[in-house]
Amino acid sequence: MPKPITLMVAAGCLGLAWSLAWSLAGPAAAGEAEGLSLTAARAMDSDKDGQISKAEFFAQSDDAALWAKLDANADGVLDAEEQKQGIQVQPITVN
Numbered sequence: 001m002p003k004p005i006t007l008m009v010a011a012g013c014l015g016l017a018w019s020l021a022w023s024l025a026g027p028a029a030a031g032e033a034e035g036l037s038l039t040a041a042r043a044m045d046s047d048k049d050g051q052i053s054k055a056e057f058f059a060q061s062d063d064a065a066l067w068a069k070l071d072a073n074a075d076g077v078l079d080a081e082e083q084k085q086g087i088q089v090q091p092i093t094v095n
Helices: 004-030 038-044 054-060 064-070 080-086
Strands: none
Touching: 038 054, 054 064, 064 080
């Protein structure tokens, strides 16, 4: 029987993967590049250097139109400013 901590870690990873997939699928499904969610941007920065390389981006997404839109200076890296410009504001509902 798996230990409770193992199940919690697995559930957390599954939640992160679902969140990332959902945030990336929205623009691609609509056929129009819109931007990144904050969750997706953090997940894509696999080496945690504050930048998203082209390799890091395409390891998580196949949306070439979104990459072209986000990489404004076409240097092959999404720096902090490009990420900031590309982050979608996600509206929330407060009850």
